[in-house]
Amino acid sequence: xxxxxxxxxxxxxxxxxxxxxxxxxxxxxxxxxxxxxxxxxxxxxxxxxxxxxxxxxxxxxxxxxxxxxxxxxxxxxxxxxxxxxxxxxxxxxxxxxxxxxxxxxxxxxxxxxxxxxxxxxxxxxxxxxxxxxxxxxxxxxxxxxxxxxxxxxxxxxxxxxxxxxxxxxxxxxxxxxx
Amino acid sequence: xxxxxxxxxxxxxxxxxxxxxxxxxxxxxxxxxxxxxxxxxxxxxxxxxxxxxxxxxxxxxxxxxxxxxxxxxxxxxxxxxxxxxxxxxxxxxxxxxxxxxxxxxxxxxxxxxxxxxxxxxxxxxxxxxxxxxxxxxxxxxxxxxxxxxxxxxxxxxxxxxxxxxxxxxxxxxxxxxx
Numbered sequence: 428x429x430x431x432x433x434x435x436x437x438x439x440x441x442x443x444x445x446x447x448x449x450x451x452x453x454x455x456x457x458x459x460x461x462x463x464x465x466x467x468x469x470x471x472x473x474x475x476x477x478x479x480x481x482x483x484x485x486x487x488x489x490x491x492x493x494x495x496x497x498x499x500x501x502x503x504x505x506x507x508x509x510x511x512x513x514x515x516x517x518x519x520x521x522x523x524x525x526x527x528x529x530x531x532x533x534x535x536x537x538x539x540x541x542x543x544x545x546x547x548x549x550x551x552x553x554x555x556x557x558x559x560x561x562x563x564x565x566x567x568x569x570x571x572x573x574x575x576x577x578x579x580x581x582x583x584x585x586x587x588x589x590x591x592x593x594x595x596x597x598x599x600x601x602x603x604x605x
Numbered sequence: 606x607x608x609x610x611x612x613x614x615x616x617x618x619x620x621x622x623x624x625x626x627x628x629x630x631x632x633x634x635x636x637x638x639x640x641x642x643x644x645x646x647x648x649x650x651x652x653x654x655x656x657x658x659x660x661x662x663x664x665x666x667x668x669x670x671x672x673x674x675x676x677x678x679x680x681x682x683x684x685x686x687x688x689x690x691x692x693x694x695x696x697x698x699x700x701x702x703x704x705x706x707x708x709x710x711x712x713x714x715x716x717x718x719x720x721x722x723x724x725x726x727x728x729x730x731x732x733x734x735x736x737x738x739x740x741x742x743x744x745x746x747x748x749x750x751x752x753x754x755x756x757x758x759x760x761x762x763x764x765x766x767x768x769x770x771x772x773x774x775x776x777x778x779x780x781x782x783x
Contacts, residue, residue, distance in 0.1 A: 477745045481688040488681055489747050493754035503666055510659040536762050543770050557763045564759045567655045569667050574748050576671035581742045584714050585735045592721050
């Protein structure tokens with residue numbers, strides 16, 4: 428079944444770490460510092476060959492990234508359900524789009540919780556979104572491809588940044604020699 | 606070598622898709638639609654068993670997620686370098702923190718490009734950040750763990766959302782029966 432593309436507003440996209448209200452934007456925020464454990468009581472650091480990543484408190488970088496992907500999967504699941512509905516259930520599609528216009532997808536779980544409580548028809552949509560995001564995360568999303576693309580991206584970006592710099596510098600030096 | 610935690614301002618964290626200025630926040634934006642290919646010229650969709658994910662244009666969801674992780678790795682690399690410098694090179698640490706207070710980490714590549722051009726000492730720091738983000742992405746970041754945590758997160762979130770809803774509903778029904 429061919430369904431045409433449905434477009435979600437990009438403002439709905441979750442930001443990387445929306446669920447950290449306690450941390451302020453200030454670089455040296457006393458409330459942030461008071462939330463972290465005092466240094467004296469920290470457990471001794473495990474010795475391993477990995478680089479020390481500071482500032483992640485109890486959550487690992489992997490957990491932060493997974494949390495971010497979780498929001499992304501909810502966004503993708505809503506997109507998938509919208510596209511499915513658009514082609515064969517216009518009424519439900521309109522209802523979901525109307526709900527989307529009133530509710531932010533920044534916090535995907537909160538969005539689903541609100542959707543469940545809107546009406547019994549909305550509840551059906553919410554359960555479907557939960558099911559789709561689980562299926563998408565576990566079956567459809569290409570994890571190997573994600574890793575491959577990230578490796579490629581870091582190599583290409585590093586090369587481009589250094590090449591651009593060298594080109595710029597050699598150009599400036601060429602100008603000075605004239 | 607033990608280094609104490611250095612804290613980066615969370616406002617520096619990149620948002621999920623910062624590099625899409627053409628797409629507006631409006632749900633039905635004519636300029637967005639005009640940027641997408643007309644439907645008639647679209648290549649026929651590949652038949653596969655995966656769900657159709659609309660609205661990603663040329664970039665796949667995996668590419669979007671990789672792009673987001675790329676920004677995250679730059680943020681982590683800056684944190685790592687800050688923590689390393691803090692313990693044995695206070696001067697360079699101060700310089701990097703001062704540069705961080707003036708420059709956003711939202712676009713990690715742009716941040717590195719600016720850092721390279723600040724001074725020759727800053728250039729050294731920038732090259733180190735590039736090296737660290739590549740090493741972190743390829744060696745230290747636990748990709749299997751990321752996938753495991755994301756699977757766990759989607760299961761737990763779905764269970765919690767449904768359980769909370771059922772508890773709430775049964776409570777309301779209990780109230781009504783009194």
